[in-house]
Amino acid sequence: MFAVVDILGQQFKVTENTKYYVPRLKDEADSEVTFDKVLLFNDGKTTKVGNPSVDGVKVKAKVLEHLRDDKVIVFKKKRIISYKKTQGHRQNLTRIEVTKIG
Secondary structure (H helix, E strand, O other), rough: EEEEEEOOEEEEEEEEOEEEEEEEOOOOOOOEEEEOOOEEEEEEOOOOEEEOOOOOOOEEEEEEEEEEOOOOOEEEEOOOOEEEEEEEOOOOOEEEEEEEOO
């Protein structure tokens, strides 16, 4: 059983009892979150495709922790005009565990 869920504009294929890193959620750690924008649902026998979302199907998850991703270095350079610029970026993430689909 799996579902495709829209979480803050990004789509994730989720299964039960699995942990995922998603964009930072406003919910506190150790709280329950319900996602109702389910775009596709498959129970092993049939597949339901939403238009735009599947009615009556929700995904429940538990927020485990908030953290930051590894640093990504962005380096820009133009040779002739002596232009160099270095920037770093760390994405804010939330780690969730999907507890129930349905």
